[in-house]
Amino acid sequence: MVTFWVAVLIISMLLYVLLDGFDLGIGILFGLTRVEIKRAIMMSAISPIWDGNETWLVVAGVVLWAAFPVVYAALFSAFYLPLLVMLAGLILRGVAFEYRHKAERMRWVWDVGFAGGSLVATFIQGLMVGALVEGLPIANGQYTGGIFGWLSPFAVLCGIGLCFGYTLLGACWLVNKCEGEVRDTAYRQIPYLAIGLLVFLVVVFAFALFEDLPVLRRWVDRPYLFVFPAIGIVAALLAANSVRRRHDSVPFFMVSLIFAAAFATLALSFWPYMIPFSVTIKDAASPHSTLAFLFWFAGIIVFPLMLIYTAINLTVFKGKVSASEQHY
């Protein structure tokens, strides 16, 4: 039962990272261009799906609360200010989808809201992961680090890294969904973004060695973990090849695979800890009566339906966005 809910949580979080990842990334790329027509096309490449993507954040949040309340309580209170900023960013960029189109003189406000909100939300997500990897001060299942205890150079570095990561995902989605100028620009941006991400990974690794982060020791203990970075490297090579050959639909899946590999690497290097290295899955799990109540309807009926629904929603809108659709 606990394993089932760990799986649901992992699937929800991974889906969130991949799906909202690319549309947050496109939000950042949106800020890099000033050409109105390109901006409109970029928005229409994600406008039908972004809301469904973001729903997975709420799903992950409530599953965390229901199945692992100790972790929910400790992390959400620890990340008080970052979560606030992330929510404000997500609200502003979400509303921008609806309002930007109607505004005339005020359009710049929604442009700033869309690009800025996306950038800030991404940075904060990376920052929180970084703080988690580095280790939050936790005693007896409670955060003890104070209001800025999550802030560290390493966390900031991870925030910047995720901005590159999501933007890369976003560029790959644009390559997949768009044609003409937007696609070509995205193709030109991909190498820079990839190099940025690579530099980030190298720096993170050096930093981890230098700081002697506890996660490194687990890598030495568990050499089989190197399978996942290996998958990531293969996917990166395939992605590079597909970009060179201009195979529009391939890069996105390869970069998604890199993200999935990174996600698995992180999850497995902390297993069985949910908050490294203080709260385990077993410590955090809700009692059986809670998990069973959730399992017998939400778990085995509604959750699969949600997955199917997400798949349908993505396939209904597959294919290139044409210029005529730019105003929905």
Next chain:
Amino acid sequence: MDPTALLLSRLQFAFTISFHIIFPSFTIGLAAWLTVLEALHLWTRRPAYRLVFEFWLKIFGIAFGLGVVSGIVMAFQFGSNWSVLARMSGPIQGPLLAYETFTAFALEASFFGVLLFGRPRVRPWFYLFSTAMVAFGTTLSAFWIMVNNSWMQVPVGYVVRNGQFVPDDWATILFSPVLWARFPHMLFASYLTGAFCVAATGAWYLLRRVFTAEARIMLHMGLGLAAVLVPVQLIFGHLCGEYVDHHQPSKMAAIEARWHNQQPASEVLFAWPDVAKRQNLFAITLPPPFGSLIDSDSLSAPEAGLDSIPPQNWPPVLIPFFTFRIMVGCGVAMLLIAWIGTWLGRKHRLEQSRLMLWATFLSFPLPYIAILTGWYTAEVGRQPWVVYGVLRTADAMTPFLTAPAALVSLLVFCTVYAFIFIFGVFYIHKLLRTGPVGPLILPPAGAVPNRPMSVVNNLADSQQLSAGE
């Protein structure tokens, strides 16, 4: 624990949840009404029903979107500001909110897509079915939220283990009599909100002498529904009072400003409760046994006074006392408007009575005020407990939360919400002014299940088109 941070956190929760409840209470009622309209349209084939349906669907879209956005914040706030509550009651409140998210996602999201762009693609009965499913989804959301809140009001079906509330009997939690008085009370409140907003819009159009055919449907259906529902709502309100009397003596004593035990009890109609002196100033009081009659349906029942309860367990008396009276006052006003309006309508005199049209038009804030003050009565009246009788609000807060952090978050939420609210209201107002006009909406090319608000774009486009022609 920082008392300023506690106060700010409570203000923040009150603000964000008050903002949030405005939208679902409207959309739950509206979704049910849309279902009725669609059924009427299928049955009678009157195009006016279609026009009214399409018109309110657009407004539904905006309100639904704002409800979703402001709901996300709620899911985070339990963990950020109330982490002790989140940890302790997670095994019970967590799955209830998870069910809310899961069922809402499954029903509303998928069938809302059919509403927005399925009209030409699906059979009429399936379209009606989808409308009903959206209504069912919003109702189900309300149900889970009410289970959750009713458990906080009267916790049942749990044992305390390792510092957590562990559910040991879900049937007791889901079939608690408290819930089955409160859930209908909230549901009918939503239906009344929808009914009064619709009737007020109809009255507004009739006052301006525009869209008369559609306005008549809105006015008569809205007031007619309210004429039936307000009395039912008053009965369920009374049942809610009974649970308070049984389970929450401190809340009851505060609502009634009853300072001393009485048998049989008197009933304070209006007063200024003086908490320090434990007495009522300027009181208008009905003699015994009216208090016992109203609170316990009995001529001789004893009623507890506040001085039988330790002062540290008192709620802030003034707030539940006044909010309760405002709620009841709004209820009585709605009853009068609904009954007089329906009576005039049956005599075909309603549309000539500008006074009554004005009264109906101006009545649309009443259900909102009643819902907000009703919730303030329930939630403030529960204080100082967050889970009544077992967990104090002060002990439920994140212990290390500081006042500056809580202030920053409160200000950020106020700013962001004010910003999106102003624009939302602006667009709803624009839609209302435009009215149920134009060609019946074509399937929006890009409107999709997860983007309710995009219907509005389509309206803007079609307006530009007709202006261009």
